[in-house]
Every structure is written in structure tokens, then in C-alpha cells.
Amino acid sequence: MTGGSELPIASNADVVLVRQQVRSAALEVGLSLVDQTKVVTAASELARNALVYGGGGMARVEIVENGPRKGLKLVFSDEGPGIADVEQALTDGWTTGGGLGLGLSGSRRLVDEFDLVSAPSKGTTVTVTKWAR
């Protein structure tokens, strides 16, 4: 499973589907229960961000390998307005949408690798990886 699966994010129901897909992939990789819950929660946050702030987008779930270690790589992309100040967006408590302001910054703490590419009016792509221990 190197190609991974692509899922659209266009409604709240799709966020639930992404979460289910990530959970079953996390099981396949052999993540512990705590890590499973963490990566599923991060997926939930990032998928919802793509939906709420990016007006919908795509999620890709991939199983990656680094030697004997297996991991789960998730890519969330949207073609929304993008993030003007990435530093600010990653600050705890910063929100433009009335949420808790912890989704993006919290997701970064929930995973092992976190990469955010965004530019105003170019959309946002977030790539995260969680490795099995």
C-alpha cells in the first residue's frame, strides 16, 4: 500500500470518513491505542480545518516505511485562501473561526512530523507523519 487512498473533504460526513480511514490504517501500521487516538484526532482537526477554512479539499492516507519502522503519513490539501502568517496560526489559542484555537498547534504536538506549506490565495497543504514505536 504505497499509493495510499485519496478521500474528498466536502462535508462533515467526509471528516468522519477520513477519521475512520485513518483509524483502520493506524491499526494496520500497528500503532498503540494512545498513538491511534492521537493520529485520528490530528486527522480530525486537519480535515476540519481544510473544510472550514479551505472550503473543502482532499486527504491522502499513506502507509510509509523507514527501514523496519512503519508509519502513517497523512496529507491534507485545500485550495482555499491560505494562511498569511503561519507562525501566528501555529500559536495556541489563535483562531479566526471561533474555535478553541488549538486544532493546528495541537495537531503538531500529536504527531511526529509536521509540515505546513501555505501562501495567501494558493491554498494550504499539511503533511503529518506518525511512526509506530
Add this chain to the structure above:
Amino acid sequence: MTVDADVARRRIEELLRTNEEQILRRWTLITKATPEELTDLYQALNRALDSGGEDLADVRGLLAELSRSRARQGFTPSETSRAVFGLKEALYEVVEEDGGADALRGFIWFSRLIDDLGLFTFETYATAREKIILDQAEQLLELSTPVVKLWEGIVAVPLVGTLDSARTQVVMEKLLQTLVDTGAEHAVIDITGVPAVDTQVAQHLLKAVVAARLMGAECVISGIRPQIAHTIVTLGIEFGDIVTKASLADALAHALRRSGVQVSTPRGTRISVRTEDA
């Protein structure tokens, strides 16, 4: 050209009228539908063609009914539209026997008409299915949010599944109404059945607790499993001074203690719970 087309069309209409019995028998055989349904449809189609072929309202009405009933009975969409497309095959046999150029040319026209009707059937089928799904989702929403009474003055909301905005709205309304109806002063929100607590779920929970507090009720959140606790801490969500417990039993014990209820076991070994000075 138009004269040709007209002649061809009239030839098909004629064939449909004169071979009604044969076509119907064949059509019933192909589609496995009831002869009554198909006869109604066939006659409506003939009537529509007689009156110029523009007014297909009757045919569409019958088709809509057919696809709706099939959607409810669990037929697949292809089975449903095949019921309509089967008429082409049934008619083709008659056209072949006839063998005339007019009949063959007319068959193309007829085939296009049936394709349109088939697509219409498919669309109605999809709409009917969507409606069924919507109805079920609504029923599920109602079903999945019970508020139960645990003790005099203590109510619990066991949450199972995904907590989205719509669901939380229903839960909150039900909880607040139950607090009014029962006069309960303690509410336990149990999230054992919620698979993941992200910032949105947490925010919804916090709002429910604040709303209950505004009405003078104490809220306890129970069912925080180790992995959930871990995730909440990593995300950085603060529950502030809201009481949280690992299990529903703990939450009930807490609520009983708070309301000053004494619990004793039958064998004389008394476990007494004293009221805390609030």
C-alpha cells in the same frame, strides 16, 4: 428528412399498438416486473405517443412511482432502470420481424426516448434513496441522544458516536429540558462511546457544561479513557474546574456524594457517604 422521420415514428407507434400483447409478454419476461405495472406503463406510453408524444407527464408519474417503490424494496439502481430499458429489447424483436427500413429508423428514435425515460427512472431512484437516508439520519439523531435518570436529582447523557454540531445541539437541548422537567441538580455527560475527542467535541462539551451550570446544575464529564486523556493534554485543551471522571460509576458516586445520599450495603458493613460542606 423530417417526413422520413415522421413516417418512421408512425410505423413504430403502429407496431407498438398492433403487437401489444407480444411486446408486453416479452417485456415482462426480460424485466421480471409484474405484468400490471408494465401494462399500465405501456398504455400510458401509447397514449402519450398518440397525443403527439410531447406530454410524458403520465409516463413519468408511473415511472417515478415504480422507482420509488423499488428503492424502498432495496432493488439496485441498474435493476430499476433495466425495467425500462427492457422495452427496447422487447420492441426490437417485433421490429426485426417487420424488417422494414422505416421500422428500423423509427427504432432509433424510440430508443432515444426510452433512454431518456430510463435516465429519469434512475434520477427518481437516486432521489428516493437520498430521502430514505436523510430520514434515517434524522431518526438516528433522535435515537442516539437519550437522557436517562440515574437517581433522584441525577440525570445522565450517554454519548455514543460522533459529536458534530447538529448532534450536540440536540443533546444540549434535551439535557437542559430534562434539567427543567426533573429538577435535577446533577448531570453526568458520559463520553465512553465517543471514539475521539478533538477540539470541536471539547468545545461542544464545554458549552453544554456551561449552559447546564447557568441553569444551576452541576455537570460531571465521565468516560475519559487513558488515550483520550493523553490526547486532550497533548492538544492543550483545558477543562478548567469541570469535574471529570474515568467511569460513569465514579461520576455517579461523585454526584451522590455531592447530593448527600448515603449508600449502604446489605451485609451490615456500611459505607456511608457524608455530605460535603459546599
